[in-house]
Amino acid sequence: MSYVMCPLRASLLAAILRSNHQLRGTAAEDFGLVLQTCKTVRSTLPPTSTCLLLDRFLDHTADLRPDYRLSRTTIEALLRLLRREKTHGWGQDLEVLMRVIRFPLSAQLAEVGRGFQQLAGSPAFSNCVGAIDGCHIRIKAPHGRVLRNSPVFVSASYPPPGHFIVGDGGYPCIHAPITLITPYREPLRGPVEARFNARHAKARIVIERVFGMMKARWRGIFFKALKVNTIFVPKVVAVCTILHNLAVTNGDSLTQMKKIPAST
Numbered sequence: 001m002s003y004v005m006c007p008l009r010a011s012l013l014a015a016i017l018r019s020n021h022q023l024r025g026t027a028a029e030d031f032g033l034v035l036q037t038c039k040t041v042r043s044t045l046p047p048t049s050t051c052l053l054l055d056r057f058l059d060h061t062a063d064l065r066p067d068y069r070l071s072r073t074t075i076e077a078l079l080r081l082l083r084r085e086k087t088h089g090w091g092q093d094l095e096v097l098m099r100v101i102r103f104p105l106s107a108q109l110a111e112v113g114r115g116f117q118q119l120a121g122s123p124a125f126s127n128c129v130g131a132i133d134g135c136h137i138r139i140k141a142p143h144g145r146v147l148r149n150s151p152v153f154v155s156a157s158y159p160p161p162g163h164f165i166v167g168d169g170g171y172p173c174i175h176a177p178i179t180l181i182t183p184y185r186e187p188l189r190g191p192v193e194a195r196f197n198a199r200h201a202k203a204r205i206v207i208e209r210v211f212g213m214m215k216a217r218w219r220g221i222f223f224k225a226l227k228v229n230t231i232f233v234p235k236v237v238a239v240c241t242i243l244h245n246l247a248v249t250n251g252d253s254l255t256q257m258k259k260i261p262a263s264t
Helices: 006-021 027-036 037-043 050-060 072-083 093-098 107-122 193-215 229-249 252-260
Strands: 128-132 165-167
Touching: 037 229, 072 229, 093 193, 107 128, 107 193, 128 193, 165 193, 193 252
Parallel strands: 128 165
Antiparallel strands: none
16 A cells, blocks of 8 residues: 655655754552552551561662662652642543653753754754654553544644654654654655655654663563453553653663662
8 A cells, every 4th residue: 555645754855855965549549559558557567577568668778679660769759749739620540640741841842853853863853742653562352543542633732733743654644633754665765765764763763762661661561461451451551651751750770770689
């Protein structure tokens, strides 16, 4: 099947060529409440009993990453987030999601564009403000049409006018309701399209790295089929993305985590 050439992709290609010449509650809240009540739970246990997970959390000198997959700093940030007043009227799920997973503000778009320009190695990507991709999560019943059913797509909430996001060949190259630029399909018609795809791949790699980091942190969830009702799968994934963003914000390093032996 051949695609009609996206007009914006053509203009982007032209810009690259020019530049080459120039050079109950939510699951997250439940998790937080469990941690908040650790002292209460521990106090109900007999003095001689052992609860390693709680004892390690209550030991403020202990590194929590081997057991919790998160640093103490990130967990404390989560607790502060869950204690914040919820005033938007969105319900618990969206209140937590929108505080942690959100689109860049208008004032941040130029900085985001510079980042994609640096990744792609071309000023043609200076108006790129995002990357989209899919992450395979094994469940018992697969589902599709994620993009077209997404509120982002339906309401055209992002990216703003004059900007675009990039995605791989599994997505359509479209200008409306959102602007999404994809690579040229094989077979390529010459070195110009090949050069475009190479620049595009450099810009898009950021989303693939994010998925890789998140799945590595929560490998117990993503590296096997989820044994939950499919209704709850989106919530499980949402919680993982929330905790991933909090970890990145608070400097949790997977490299450092790999150096720490898992507790027995």
